[in-house]
Amino acid sequence: MRVPRTPARLRPRSVRAKIVSLLMLPIVSLMALWGFAAVTTASSIGDLERAKSVNSELLTPVGDFVTALQAERTATLAYVAAPASRSLTALETARSTTDKAASVLLDGVNASSSDAELLNAGLPSRLERLQSDAGGLTALRSEVGVKGAAPSAAYTKYSAIIEHGFSVTGALTGDETTDATSEARVVLELSRAREAVARERALLAAGGGTGTLSGSQYALFVGAVATQRELLEPAVADLKAEHRAAYNTVLKGDGYARLVAVEDQVRDAGPGASAVSADSLKGWDGAVSGVLAGLTKAEAGAGTAAAAKANPFGWDTLGASGVAVVLGLVGVLLSLLVSVLVGRGLIVELLDLRNSALEVAGRRLPQAMRRLHAGQGVDIDAEAPMRRLVGDELAQVGTALTAVQRAALKAASERAELLSGISGVYVSLARRSQVLLHRQLDLLATMEQRQRDQGELQDLYRVDYLATRMRRHSESLLILSGIAPGRGWRTPIALADVLRAAVAEIENATRVQIWAVPRVSVAGGSVADVIHLLAELVENAAAFSPPSTQVQLKAARLRDGVLIEVEDSGFGMNEDAMAEANRKIQAQRVDLLDAKQIGLFVVNRLAERQGLRVELRPTPSGGVTAAVLIPESLLRDDMPVHDRAVGDGGQGHGRSLAPASALIPRQRFSDG
Incomplete structure (x- = not known):
């Protein structure tokens, strides 16, 4: 059976509203039951009060009037049958009593606070008839209460008035029965x-x-x-x-x-x-x-x-209903008091638990994670002191949250230690490789100078390219570990030479076409990082485009720097893949355990260190363009003069194979 769901707009949202709704439902039900008992009891009291009013204003006067008429009827018949002074005295006494009863009756009817029609639909007409009878007693007496009158006439007319009185009594007693009286x-x-x-x-x-x-x-x-x-x-x-x-x-x-x-x-x-x-x-x-x-x-x-x-507030009237009303009121007040105390305590505990969870998730845990990623130590016992598993369920939830926080901190600490260890391994391997590669490059330079055979020289050049790429990969390990690579320049280097040096560090340098380059220089302290960053992007473009296509390397001077674009003619990237690549390039932290696209992480570290802006975007031809913005602070307008000039006026097409080490002026190179 499928239970219908409550509409969202009617469903309480906050914890306070939900608890109040949960606690108020039984209280409202109890108040409804108490209200029913109170209304019933009040109705009983009202009925008795109305019965007392009807009795004092109508029933008692009607009864007294009927009793007086009965006595007058007897006295009248006795006087009519045998007129005598004794019977006349009795008749006058009876008539006096009847007149007093009639006066009280008329006053009671006129002063009655009860609506006769509400008591009985036929009561108003019956009261009018009885009032008429009481007002016509004088005429009746002059007609039937004299010597020589027929006793039967007096009997009949007095009995008719008495019947009228009984009809009024019957209409009144239909609503008069109470616990203090017998059935009407x-x-x-x-x-x-x-x-x-x-x-x-x-x-x-x-x-x-x-x-x-x-x-x-x-x-x-x-x-x-x-x-x-x-x-x-x-x-x-x-x-x-x-x-x-x-x-x-x-x-x-x-x-x-x-x-x-x-x-x-x-x-x-x-x-x-x-x-x-x-x-x-x-x-x-x-x-x-x-x-x-x-x-x-x-x-x-x-x-x-x-x-x-009868006492409207006595035990006979109120009885069990009165006790129920009193006890119900006490129960409602106690329920309200207990609900307020329990609900308030529960709300406070839940809100404290929520605030603690938000504090852990929003501030304390992220801060601890940032310190761990920064290589700082974190005292887990101080950050998340372990509580004993005692108290109620909410306390146990708080303990469980603390345990989760400790587990997260412990896992992050272990991961940070692992990353630190991996970083140390990277640095050690990179340092050793750099030493060997520098020795290898020096040996290759010596061999290239001695070699006169063009075939052998070309092979040595290829080995030189491979060694240069290996040196760049070794530097990438140092960069990912947060350590600056060893090589650098003290003086600015022309942007054209920087681009040529970046192209020289890839295997398929002949596929790269360098377009016109602005006549600016790059600050010496940033040259190595810019060359490395561009080499990673150019190598990535060459690797993910067909071998028959060319990679375009363009540079343009802008108001706030130089924009360098590396454009390939490959198959491109879908939106998700490109967004993920840009996220890795622009992320604040680098995950060394992510083995995919390490080159993007290297670009991330280099761009962050030098203040470069790097973004991948699609090209109209279907490939990918990597845009690098070198800020104005890293540029120099004075063009340095090197021993080796760029013979084609800044357009190097990479058509002749030369060792990579020959494309940058060595007199300004330092292994720092």
Whole structure:
């Protein structure tokens, strides 16, 4: 499977950026998890705060209003059925209580900070209807709460308002459940069970006033009993254990037992006077009042009151989520602290390692190499002290770098010693060869003077040429070893003689054509090196061109010196080969172990010593031209007069074979 690569522009480049990215990824993930836990916990706190607000501003006022209406309904039915001063007093008291509850309800609705539509889409219309009901209580009372009014009308209209209150409660309790409350649906069912008991009380109050229960009243009573028994005990079983106890106390009390007994008695008796006689209803009012009070108190503990008392920042609300938020925050802070400390330390170590490596590669190792190439000794232990292999991986990398540096210095030192030894061998062999060659050249000069046979003389000339070339090769060994050759001149030499002498030191001198030469001289101290350099270039041109072609040797005076060009008609060089040859000619250091094209290294040393500029470039005919610029500082305009003049006016074509030693005035030659 091929893993897709990150785009280059998104990839961190520096070590610092890479480490920060690596360390920040788990921290960001941890912060995201902590943020989720914090948001969840804050949401729980917000829900509880909203539930408390809804409870204090809406739920409690609605519940109190419904309870007051239930009491007023009972008092109204009792007064309508049997008008008396006692029942009128009870009715006025109930109405006063209802008015206070209605006032609190209206104030709560008007002051509510919760958006009703966000709580429930149907809540605004239900609240408006309940507000209208609360505002129309006066009209309702004048209609159904007077002598002679029909009890059924009062029962129906009060029950309708109470149902409107339950509809508001149902819309509110859908968002009210918290850890401190039981399920809102169960609490609402218990509220309806309490309403059923209140209806039973109202119906019996109406019947008790007249001493009879009509058929419709009996049916309503039986229906209320059925509703109460279907909802109460099953709903209690669904409550939380801590809320169930209050209901069980009511259900197991004497008041509820008396309530059940009266319910059964009235239901079994059917409609008629006997069902609601004074004897049969004995103890009913006290029992039902106690049961309703107990149910109201238990309902408040299971629902609205519990939510109002709940602490948003308490253990019951926060619980494990609060602990997770706190521990998560501590974990995030610790992770940030550890990441900063570890990352910073790692970055510092890596940067120190990088700086050390750059220091070694860019300054210390090259300086040590230059000293070694210059023949100076290097203390490896002082340059790269060896560390013990201890510490972490980065320390081991530093130790490995030091080991590499020591190995490089050791190899360079051994190579420098080897080169020094080779150079010493070169010098020793060259010195010995020079002594023998000088003796050989002197012997050849003596033999040439005695010989009169032209054939023998030509052979001696050829031997003279070979000996001269051998002397030049011997001098090349000294030059590569950094030692100046022994021969030299004290006075300036004409440039024409210098060119002729350079041509005389190659085997195929007859193939070289010298063109017009400027009438200038070369400083005596530079003559030997210029002759040697030109001889190397001319010999190279003759060796790499066909035997039937000629090598052109031209000289021209320029503003800053004399330009000498050695042009051949060979097969030329490709760009890479020519660039490599020019690199060897112009390099600052010479590798004595490179056995290829030693003549270019000799040219390099001679050009550097005399300040000459040498360059190879292609010729239009396909060959190679070697250009040598002799600077003005090495030239003299006064033309010296020698015993041997250049007979052709400076154009020597090399057509007659003469010994090489005869082409330079010997009276000014010194073996220094």
